[in-house]
Amino acid sequence: xxxxxxxxxxxxxxxxxxxxxxxxxxxxxxxxxxxxxxxxxxxxxxxxxxxxxxxxxxxxxxxxxxxxxxxxxxxxxxxxxxxxxxxxxxxxxxxxxxxxxxxxxxxxxxxxxxxxxxxxxxxxxxxxxxxxxxxxxxxxxxxxxxxxxxxxxxxxxxxxxxxxxxxxxxxxxxxxxxxxxxxxxxxxxxxxxxxxxxxxxxxxxxxxxxxxxxxxxxxxxxxxxxxxxxxxxxxxxxxxxxxxxxxxxxxxxxxxxxxxxxxxxxxxxxxxxxxxxxxxxxxxxxxxxxxxxxxxxxxxxxxxx
Amino acid sequence: xxxxxxxxxxxxxxxxxxxxxxxxxxxxxxxxxxxxxxxxxxxxxxxxxxxxxxxxxxxxxxxxxxxxxxxxxxxxxxxxxxxxxxxxxxxxxxxxxxxxxxxxxxxxxxxxxxxxxxxxxxxxxxxxxxxxxxxxxxxxxxxxxxxxxxxxxxxxxxxxxxxxxxxxxxxxxxxxxxxxxxxxxxxxxxxxxxxxxxxxxxxxxxxxxxxxxxxxxxxxxxxxxxxxxxxxxxxxxxxxxxxxxxxxxxxxxxxxxxxxxxxxxxxxxxxxxxxxxxxxxxxxxxxxxxxxxxxxxxxxxxxxxxxxxxxxxxxxxxxxxxxxxxxxxxxxxxxxxxxxxxxxxxxxxxxxxxxxxxxxxxxxxxxxxxxxxxxxxxxxxxxxxxxxxxxxxxxxxxxxxxxxxxxxxxxxxxxxxxxxxxxxxxxxxxxxxxxxxxxxxxxxxxxxxxxxxxxxxxxxxxxxxxxxxxxxxxxxxxxxxxxxxxxxxxxxxxxxxxxxxx
Numbered sequence: 001x002x003x004x005x006x007x008x009x010x011x012x013x014x015x016x017x018x019x020x021x022x023x024x025x026x027x028x029x030x031x032x033x034x035x036x037x038x039x040x041x042x043x044x045x046x047x048x049x050x051x052x053x054x055x056x057x058x059x060x061x062x063x064x065x066x067x068x069x070x071x072x073x074x075x076x077x078x079x080x081x082x083x084x085x086x087x088x089x090x091x092x093x094x095x096x097x098x099x100x101x102x103x104x105x106x107x108x109x110x111x112x113x114x115x116x117x118x119x120x121x122x123x124x125x126x127x128x129x130x131x132x133x134x135x136x137x138x139x140x141x142x143x144x145x146x147x148x149x150x151x152x153x154x155x156x157x158x159x160x161x162x163x164x165x166x167x168x169x170x171x172x173x174x175x176x177x178x179x180x181x182x183x184x185x186x187x188x189x190x191x192x193x194x195x196x197x198x199x200x201x202x203x204x205x206x207x208x209x210x211x212x213x214x215x216x217x218x219x220x221x222x223x224x225x226x227x228x229x230x231x232x233x234x235x236x237x238x239x240x241x242x243x244x245x246x247x248x249x250x251x252x253x254x255x256x257x258x259x260x261x262x263x264x265x266x267x268x269x270x271x272x273x274x275x276x277x278x279x280x281x282x283x284x285x286x287x288x289x290x291x292x293x294x295x296x297x298x299x300x301x302x303x304x305x
Numbered sequence: 306x307x308x309x310x311x312x313x314x315x316x317x318x319x320x321x322x323x324x325x326x327x328x329x330x331x332x333x334x335x336x337x338x339x340x341x342x343x344x345x346x347x348x349x350x351x352x353x354x355x356x357x358x359x360x361x362x363x364x365x366x367x368x369x370x371x372x373x374x375x376x377x378x379x380x381x382x383x384x385x386x387x388x389x390x391x392x393x394x395x396x397x398x399x400x401x402x403x404x405x406x407x408x409x410x411x412x413x414x415x416x417x418x419x420x421x422x423x424x425x426x427x428x429x430x431x432x433x434x435x436x437x438x439x440x441x442x443x444x445x446x447x448x449x450x451x452x453x454x455x456x457x458x459x460x461x462x463x464x465x466x467x468x469x470x471x472x473x474x475x476x477x478x479x480x481x482x483x484x485x486x487x488x489x490x491x492x493x494x495x496x497x498x499x500x501x502x503x504x505x506x507x508x509x510x511x512x513x514x515x516x517x518x519x520x521x522x523x524x525x526x527x528x529x530x531x532x533x534x535x536x537x538x539x540x541x542x543x544x545x546x547x548x549x550x551x552x553x554x555x556x557x558x559x560x561x562x563x564x565x566x567x568x569x570x571x572x573x574x575x576x577x578x579x580x581x582x583x584x585x586x587x588x589x590x591x592x593x594x595x596x597x598x599x600x601x602x603x604x605x606x607x608x609x610x611x612x613x614x615x616x617x618x619x620x621x622x623x624x625x626x627x628x629x630x631x632x633x634x635x636x637x638x639x640x641x642x643x644x645x646x647x648x649x650x651x652x653x654x655x656x657x658x659x660x661x662x663x664x665x666x667x668x669x670x671x672x673x674x675x676x677x678x679x680x681x682x683x684x685x686x687x688x689x690x691x692x693x694x695x696x697x698x699x700x701x702x703x704x705x706x707x708x709x710x711x712x713x714x715x716x717x718x719x720x721x722x723x724x725x726x727x728x729x730x731x732x733x734x735x736x737x738x739x740x741x742x743x744x745x746x747x748x749x750x751x752x753x754x755x756x757x758x759x760x761x762x763x764x765x766x767x768x769x770x771x772x773x774x775x776x777x778x779x780x781x782x783x784x785x786x787x788x789x790x791x792x793x794x795x796x797x798x799x800x801x802x803x804x805x806x807x
Contacts (some may be wrong), residue, residue, distance in 0.1 A: 035697045046429075047700075082342045083425075092498070151537045163537045164529055166500065253529040255340070255499040263340065263530070268693045 004296055012289040016282055020071075023277035024064050027270045032056075033080075067274070076275035081267045086275045089260060096166060096256035097249070100175055101241040105234060107180030108187055113230065115184075116191025117223055120199060131192070135185035143244055147178035147251040164253035175252045179244055183237040190233055194226030228298045235291035239284040327545035328788045328806045332523040335546045335801070336535050340499040340528045345482040346466045347419055350428040355463075355715070356798055359516075360504060360524075362466030362487030365393050365412065366458060367515040370794035373627065373717060375458060376515035379407065379467050379488065383458075388751055389436070389450040391457065397444060399511050401469040402492045412446040413438040414470030424478075428714075431464040453749045455756055456718040459629075463715065490519045490802040502526040520805035539564070545786040548799065552614050555782035567783045568615035569793035572625045573712035575670070575776035577603075578726070582736035584702035589658045596771035598648035600638035602681040605776055607640065608673055615780035622764050623723050623773045627795065630719035630747065630760030635768035645681040657682025663699075664708040665692045670776075671708055700731035710779060715796040719760050720748045727767060735772035 027033070034051040051057050055066070070077065076086035119131040154174060155163040162171050198204060199222055207217045246258035257276065264272035327333055337356075343349045346358035367378040377383075380393040399407040416438035419426045426432045434454040439447050450457060472486050485493045488511075491504040504524040512518065527544070529535045536554070538544040550558065550566075559566040579590040579599065589595045605619045621638075624631035649657060662678075662685040664671045671687050678685045685706070690698075698704050713721040724744045726732045733741075740763045747759035767773055783793050791804045 032697050035693075035700060083348065148533050148537070151534070156537050156541045159541060163541055163543050164534045165527065250531050251534055253500075253527070253531065253534055255497075255528070259499075259530065266691065266693075 001296065005293055008289055008292050012285045016278075016285045019281040019285075020068065020278050021064065023274050023281070024067060025060060026277075027274055028060060033268070033270045071275070071278065077271040079264075079269055079272050081264070081269045081272070086271050089272065090257060090275060090279065093255060093257040093260045096254050097242060097245050097258055100172065100179060100245055100248070100254065100256065101238060103172055103176040104180035104241050104245075105183060105238045107176050108183035108237065109230075109234060111180070112184045112187030113191050113223075113227060116188040117195055117218065117226075119188070120192045120195030120226075121218065123196065128192075131188060135188055138181050138185040143178060143182050144247050144251055146181060147174070147248055150174045150178055151251075164251075166254050171252070171254075175248050175254060178251070179241055179248045182244055183241060186233060186237060187230055190230050191227055194229055195222060198222045198226045229295070231298065232291035232295040235287040235294065239287045242280060242283060327786055330523075331521060331806070332525050333521045333546065333789070333801060333804065334525045334527070334544045335799075336527045336529040336538065336544050338528070338530050338532075338535075338549070340530075341502075343478075343482045344485045344493065344496060344502070345478045347424075347426045347432075348478050348482060352797065357502070357526075358466050359463075359489070359798055359800065360491040360802060361485050361489045361493055362468070363489050363514065363516070364461055364463060364465050365395075365467065366462040368459070368462040368717065369515065370796055370798070370800070375462055377513075378462075378515060379412075381513075383461075385751065386447065388453040390447055391450075391461075392441070392445060392447045395444045395446065396511065396513065399488050400509060401472070401488050402486045402507060403469065403472055405469040405471055405486075407467070407469070407488055408443045409440040409446040410443075411467050411470045412448075413440045414474065415465075415468045416446075416448050418468070418473070419465070430714075431460060434460075453751055455749070455751050455753070456629075456716065456720045459716050459718045459721075490514070490516055491524060499528050501528070516800070516802050519802040521801065524801055539784060545789055546783070546791065546799075547785070548781055548783045548793075550782040550784050552782060555784060558784045563787070564784050565787045565789070565791075567785075567791075567793055568780050569783065570616040570618070570795050571712065571779045571781050571797045572627070572715055572717070572795055573710050573779040573797070574620050574625055574722075575708065575710040575779065576623065577674070577774040577776065578707050578709070578732075578734055579771065579774070580705040580734045581770060581772050582734055584734055584736070585705040588660065588705045589652070589654055590660070590705055592652045593770055594648045594652040595654065596774075597638065598645040598652070598681065599678065599683070600771050600774045601641045601648065602645040602683070603674055603677045603774070603776075604640040608670060609777050612669055612673055613777060613780070615782065617777045617780045619777050620775040621768060623726070623767045623775050624719045624764065625713060625722065625778065628713065628717050628719045628722065629753075630723075630757050630764075632757075632761040632764040634761075635765050637768075638771070638774070642677075642681050649681060649683075654682070657684060659684045659686070660706050661686050661688050662706050662708060663688040663690065663695055663704045665690060665695045666708060666710075674708060702731075702734075704734075708776075712779075712797065715798060717796070719764075720744075723760065723763060723767070724748050727763065727772070735767070735770070737766065737770070737772065740766055740772075 034047045034056050055063060074087055078084060079086050079089055082089060115131045115134065119128040122128055151163055151174060154161045161173055165171050204217060204222055207221050245256060246262050249256045249259040250262055260272065261276040264276065337353045339351055339353050341349060341351060341353045341357065344357065346354060346362060363378045365378060365380040367376050369376055379396055379399065381396050382394040384392055386392050393412065395409055395412065401407060416435055418424055419432045420435040420437050434450055434452065434457065436449040436451045438449065441447060466487060469486055473481055490507055490510050492507050494503040494505050496502045504526060506519045506522050510518055529538065535544065535547045539547055555566050558564045579596050580588060581591060581596065583591045609617050609619055620626065622632055622635045626633060649655065660683060662671060662675065664687065667689060675685045675687060699707065711722055727735055727740050728744050729736060729741050743759040743763040747756045750756055781797065785791055788806055789804060790807050793799065
C-alpha cells in the first residue's frame with residue numbers, strides 16, 4: 001500500500017509540475033504582459049519600462065524559475081488589475097467556490113445514489129426509464145442553459161428564490177442544483193450498475209434465503225458494496241464541480257474563485273490566471289490522488305495492478 | 306445566449322407584472338457588468354469607476370451634460386494666469402463626508418499627490434500634464450501645468466476629484482478604496498468587493514452644487530457579469546435599472562410594456578483604420594484611391610438604419626461631433642459601389658484584392674462590411690480578437706486594416722481621440738507629418754480659435770486621405786423601472802443624483 005501511494009504521489013507531483021509549466025508558458029502566448037499592464041494609450045517607452053521593471057524581457061525559463069520559487073512559498077505576485085497580492089484575492093474568493101462545490105457534490109450524491117439504487121431495484125421499469133432520461137438530459141444540457149432555466153422558473157416566474165447574489169443560503173439553492181445536476185448522471189449510472197451487479201451476487205441471495213427484510217438487504221448489504229466505486233468518482237467529480245463553478249458563478253453573480261479566473265483571463269491579468277490554473281490543477285491532482293488511494297484501500301485488487 | 310434570453314422574456318411575459326421594490330423603500334437598485342477593482346477614483350481606469358467617482362466626489366468644475374457648459378463645482382471661478390497656470394477660487398462652507406472642512410489645502414494636496422508619478426495614478430493620461438499646485442489663501446489655489454494643455458478644463462470637469470488632505474494622508478489609497486470619503490452627493494456605506502456597493506444620500510450636500518441635491522435616498526449598486534442574469538433580476542423586480550442592453554433585447558423589453566426603454570447616443574464612434582503608412586508591409590491600402598474606393602463601397606447609412614438602429618448617426622470626421630474642434634466640414638464619401646469599382650480599376654486592382662480585416666467586434670457589423678467589400682471585389686477575411694490581444698498587435702504595427710471603436714474616455718475634446726490616433730503613436734497608421742504637426746500645435750496652444758483652425762486642417766486631411774473611415778456613433782439602451790425618472794447622457798456617465806421617483 002505504501003509503495004502504491006508513493007508511486008501515485010510522485011506521478012501526481014509530475015502532473016502538477018507539468019501543468020504549472022504549461023500554465024506559465026500559455027500566458028505568454030496569449031499576449032504581451034507588458035502591454036496588458038500598461039493599458040490604453042501607453043507609449044512604447046512606457047511599455048519598455050514596464051517590461052524591464054517586471055523582468056518580462058528575460059528568457060521564459062528564467063522567469064518561470066523565479067515565479068516558481070516564489071509560488072511554492074504562496075507568493076504569486078500582485079494582480080495587474082487589482083494591484084493587490086494574488087494570494088489575498090484568491091483566499092477572499094475561495095470560500096464561495098468551496099461552499100458551492102461541496103453543496104453541489106452533496107446534492108449530486110443524494111440524488112444520484114438514490115435514483116441509481118431505485119433504478120437498479122426495478123430495472124427496466126418506469127422509474128428506471130425516468131432515471132435514464134434525467135441522466136441523458138443532465139449530460140446533454142449545457143450548465144449555463146440549465147441554470148438560466150432554473151432562474152426563469154423559480155425566480156422570475158414563481159418568485160420563490162433570489163436570482164443572484166450571495167446574501168443568504170437561499171442564494172445557493174439554485175446554483176447548487178445547477179452545478180450538482182451536472183455530476184448526478186455519472187454517479188447515478190455507476191450506482192445503478194454497481195447495484196445490479198451486487199444484487200445478482202451470491203451473498204445477496206444468501207441474505208434473502210436467510211429471510212432478511214428487503215430494506216435491510218438493500219441498504220446494509222447491497223448499497224454499501226455497490227457504491228465503493230462511487231467514492232472514487234466523487235473525488236473526481238468534485239474537481240469538475242470546481243471548474244464548472246466558473247460558469248455557474250458567472251450566471252448567479254457569485255463572486256467566487258471561478259468568477260475571478262474567468263474575469264482575469266479577459267483582463268489579461270496574468271499573475272492571477274497563472275496562480276488560478278496552478279491551484280485548480282493542484283486541487284484536481286490532489287482529488288484524483290485521493291480517489292486512487294481510496295479505491296485501492298477499498299478494493300485491494302487495485303493495489304497490484 | 307440570446308435564445309436563452311428569449312425563453313426568459315417569454316416566460317416573464319406570462320408571469321404577469323413585475324413587482325418593483327425600488328420606490329417603496331427609496332432604494333435604487335442598479336447593476337454593472339464589470340467588477341470595480343478599486344473604489345479609489347485614482348486607482349482604477351474603469352468606466353464604472355468614473356461613474357462611482359461622480360457620485361462620491363466632486364471635481365473643481367462640472368460640465369453640464371446637456372449644455373456642455375462648464376459650471377463651478379468645488380470651485381466657483383477660475384482663470385488662466387498664464388499658459389501653464391490656472392487659478393481657482395474655491396467654494397466656502399463645503400464639508401467632506403467625514404466632517405473635514407474643504408479648503409485650498411485639499412486641492413493642493415490632491416493635485417500634488419496625483420502629479421507625482423510615484424503614486425501611480427491610473428490612467429496616467431489624466432494627470433501627466435499636471436506639475437503641481439500651490440495655495441494662495443484658504444479659498445484660492447493655483448494648479449501649474451508642465452506644458453500648455455488647453456484641454457485641462459475638460460479634465461478638471463471630470464477626471465480629477467478632490468480628496469480630503471487630512472484623511473487621505475492618514476489612510477492613503479488603500480484606505481480611500483476601503484472607505485471612500487468625498488464631498489459628493491452620495492456617501493459610501495459599505496463595499497463588498499465585486500458584489501455590492503451601498504450608497505446613501507449625503508444630506509449635507511451643498512445647495513450651490515451644479516449636480517443638484519439628490520432625490521433618491523439609497524443606491525444598491527451590484528456587480529452582475531452575465532446579461533441574462535441582469536435581465537432575470539430586472540424581470541423579477543430585483544433591479545430597477547440596467548444599461549448596455551442589446552437592441553434586439555431592448556425591443557423585447559419595450560414590447561412587454563412594463564419597462565421604460567430609452568436609447569441614447571454615446572461619445573463612442575467606430576472606425577475603419579487603413580495602413581496608409583505601410584507599417585504592416587506593402588498592401589494595396591497604401592494607395593489613396595483604394596482607400597477612397599473602400600469608403601465608397603460601404604453603405605454606412607444603411608448599416609445604421611437596418612443593423613445599428615437607435616440614436617446612432619453616421620460620422621464623417623475622425624471624432625465625435627460634440628467634441629471641441631471636431632470639424633464637420635470634411636470630405637464625405639457617399640455609398641457608390643460603381644465609383645468604388647472604378648477607383649479600384651484606376652489603382653490597378655480591377656478584380657479587387659484580398660485583405661485581412663481585424664476587429665474586436667463579435668457582432669454583425671464586420672460581416673456587413675465584409676459583404677459590402679465583396680460586392681466591389683475586395684475579399685476581406687475576418688480576424689476577430691479580444692480588445693487586449695488586438696491592441697497589442699495594433700501597437701506593434703501588424704494590422705493593415707481594422708474595425709475598432711473609441712470612446713474618448715468621455716472627454717469632450719478632440720485631443721482625446723484624433724490626437725490619440727494621429728500624433729505618431731502606436732495606433733497611428735497614417736504617420737502623416739503634416740497632420741502630426743497640426744495636432745501638436747492644436748493640443749498645446751491655449752487660444753481656442755487657433756486650436757480649432759489646426760484641428761480643422763488635420764481632420765480635413767484625414768478625411769481627404771481616408772486614413773480613417775469613421776463609421777457611426779454608438780448608442781446604448783437603458784431599461785428601467787417606469788416609476789424612475791432618469792435622463793441618459795451621451796457621455797456614458799449615468800447620473801443617479803439627478804434621478805428621482807415619479
